[in-house]
Amino acid sequence: xxxxxxxxxxxxxxxxxxxxxxxxxxxxxxxxxxxxxxxxxxxxxxxxxxxxxxxxxxxxxxxxxxxxxxxxxxxxxxxxxxxxxxxxxxxxxxxxxxxxxxxxxxxxxxxxxxxxxxxxxxxxxxxxxxxxxxxxxxxxxxxxxxxxxxxxxxxxxxxxxxxxxxxxxxxxxxxxxxxxxxxxxxxxxxxxxxxxxxxxxxxxxxxxxxxxxxxxxxxxxxxxxxxxxxxxxxxxxxxxxxxxxxxxxxxxxxxxxxxxxxxxxxxxxxxxxxxxxxxxxxxxxxxxxxxxxxxxxxxxxxx
Numbered sequence: 001x002x003x004x005x006x007x008x009x010x011x012x013x014x015x016x017x018x019x020x021x022x023x024x025x026x027x028x029x030x031x032x033x034x035x036x037x038x039x040x041x042x043x044x045x046x047x048x049x050x051x052x053x054x055x056x057x058x059x060x061x062x063x064x065x066x067x068x069x070x071x072x073x074x075x076x077x078x079x080x081x082x083x084x085x086x087x088x089x090x091x092x093x094x095x096x097x098x099x100x101x102x103x104x105x106x107x108x109x110x111x112x113x114x115x116x117x118x119x120x121x122x123x124x125x126x127x128x129x130x131x132x133x134x135x136x137x138x139x140x141x142x143x144x145x146x147x148x149x150x151x152x153x154x155x156x157x158x159x160x161x162x163x164x165x166x167x168x169x170x171x172x173x174x175x176x177x178x179x180x181x182x183x184x185x186x187x188x189x190x191x192x193x194x195x196x197x198x199x200x201x202x203x204x205x206x207x208x209x210x211x212x213x214x215x216x217x218x219x220x221x222x223x224x225x226x227x228x229x230x231x232x233x234x235x236x237x238x239x240x241x242x243x244x245x246x247x248x249x250x251x252x253x254x255x256x257x258x259x260x261x262x263x264x265x266x267x268x269x270x271x272x273x274x275x276x277x278x279x280x281x282x283x284x285x286x287x288x289x290x291x292x293x294x295x296x297x298x299x300x301x302x303x
Contacts, residue, residue, distance in 0.1 A: 003042060006074045008065060011043070012051045013058055031063035039064070042075045044088060052076065055088045086110065090126060101136075101157040101230075102147035108136045131222045135230055138223075138240065139164045146175040154178040155185045161230045162190050165240060197239045199224065204248040211251050215244045254287045261288070261296060 043057030054061055055077060064072045099107070111122045123130045142163050149155045155178065163171050178185050199206050199218050206218035218224050223241040225231035239245045288294055
């Protein structure tokens, strides 16, 4: 690396950079600081043709432009690969500064696009807990137009995670309307359209870690909205993984029916809603047979 004084006009910012949203007030404060004491940390760049691409220091560049400086001190990195460039961006934007939630999601998307990437390697690269990465990974399917609406202040960051549970086409339509009309999407409308499940309404013990061993209990689960600050606007605990919620209800019913079988010694499982719930009854009977090797059948409740 070497330090050079470069023309501001020769510096370019990559379109797919880590940070896409900038705090104008923060840039103004930084410009004021530069005017008083100078630029304390050089902008890090790499050569790109006759120009220089900014790796770290976009806020500093914006502040310098605000001051209408024509030259700026830069550290020029030589032979920097894409991985090293991304690591520098991470250090600059995620670890030193607060990155917006939409930009965090895009960063996680970029890292998972790297060949061989998985949850532990991405977490290590970001120096973040695995749950932090998992929560943002769950939001990768949120349409890009919704992320743009959030960057424009039309969707609150605290509401954004709920959109991961809403039909993407519906989200796209709503977010596009918000941008076209420059009208914010209300928190209530998002709640009304999402598919979150009240944990307190589930027919299972949320603290039973053995009910679905692969998932464990609900307390501390990353799919429990009460486990993360991302859902601070919600006034109750919701489950964001419907398949786990359904499986816990199913296994609870299996356990209840098996206890009844043991207590009464029955060999036929009757059900008052046999005609409507025949498929579910068959699944319960098959699961009991599988788990406990019990010779049991099912049928309609006798008259």
